Amino acid sequence: MAERTFVAIKPDGVKRNLIGKIITRFEEKGYKIIGLKLLIPTTEMAASHYAEHEGKPFYPRLIKYLTSGPIVAMVVQGPNVIAESRRMMGATKPENAEAGTIRFEYAICQEYNIIHGSDSPESAEREIAIYFKEEELCPNWNTMLEVIMDAK
Numbered sequence: 500m501a502e503r504t505f506v507a508i509k510p511d512g513v514k515r516n517l518i519g520k521i522i523t524r525f526e527e528k529g530y531k532i533i534g535l536k537l538l539i540p541t542t543e544m545a546a547s548h549y550a551e552h553e554g555k556p557f558y559p560r561l562i563k564y565l566t567s568g569p570i571v572a573m574v575v576q577g578p579n580v581i582a583e584s585r586r587m588m589g590a591t592k593p594e595n596a597e598a599g600t601i602r603f604e605y606a607i608c609q610e611y612n613i614i615h616g617s618d619s620p621e622s623a624e625r626e627i628a629i630y631f632k633e634e635e636l637c638p639n640w641n642t643m644l645e646v647i648m649d650a651k
């Protein structure tokens with residue numbers, strides 16, 4: 500199976516009308532979006548998503564933030580997509596993010612930093628399962644399109 504990761508445009512990104520710009524970056528880079536939905540995460544989903552941060556001082560605000568409005572949840576597929584999409588996002592703190600990265604371009608604070616991406620294969624599979632059923636994903640749409648075009 501090709502490598503896949505979970506990416507979310509957080510509520511501040513949606514509110515600021517950055518959905519198109521952010522999705523475009525992944526498309527233009529060459530990655531395939533194989534799962535996509537707009538939803539307001541429940542407290543349970545947010546708690547599960549950020550379980551590793553439970554007990555940290557910023558955790559309660561983080562849960563409030565993630566459940567404050569719709570997010571765009573995505574599964575993105577392609578070679579080395581877990582590490583590479585994190586690189587495209589830039590450092591958690593926008594002031595440490597490399598120029599040209601999503602957080603450098605669109606965020607000014609560490610707390611509201613626009614985007615989330617899984618940090619390992621284990622987190623990717625765990626996070627995908629919080630937001631998607633396997634049958635909601637379209638991992639082969641590229642091949643499907645080729646088959647249709649070949650048949651013409």
Ligand code: UDP
Nearest residue numbers: 557561590591609610611612614615616618
């Ligand atoms: N966060 C925060 N304060 C901190 C560290 C993190 O509010 O001191 C928030 C921020 O939105 C961040 C999220 O918690 O994106 C998860 O933190 P993590 O360290 O996992 O960063 P990420 O993986 O998102 O770069």
Ligand code: MG
Nearest residue numbers: 615616617618
């Ligand atoms: Mg993280």
